Amino acid sequence: MLTFNEVRSIFLSYPELKETQSGDRYSYSVRNSIHRGKLIAREIRCNQDGTFYGYISSKYMSTQTKLKYVDHTDSRGMIKIKTFSNLELHNVIRDAIFSMGHVAIDDSATVS
Structure with a gap:
């Protein structure tokens, strides 16, 4: 399982994303989203154990993309990422960025 610091580093590895902090919670938005809503990640918070x-x-994701995450998606259309591996987190971030504007994503942040 990833730690909070590892997860934050993964989000920060994407230049397309802008980080904001409110108290002990972090959120990430797509800088050049074609949609009115730019927020892709929210409530990223560190637990006491790290x-x-x-x-x-998943709001702007295609139906096919949403199906990839159906087992992790709640009734709000939010994908719970707590149990994601490094690769799974990279994949869902890339899918979310793509859904926000079909922009090319810098492959230097990709993990194999």
Whole structure:
């Protein structure tokens, strides 16, 4: 399981994202979203044991992409990322960024 610091580093590795902090919670938005809503990740927060919890929005994802995350999606359309591996987190972030504007994503942040 990833730690909060690892998760934050992964989000910060994407230049397309802008980080904001409110208290002990972090959120990430897509700088050049074609949609009115720019927020893709919210409530990213560190637990006392160094682990984290948080959500990624599936609002603008295609139906096919949403199906990839159906087992992790709640009734709000938010994908719970707490149990995601490094690769799974990179994949969902890339899918969320793509859904926000079909922009090319810098592959230097990709993990194999």
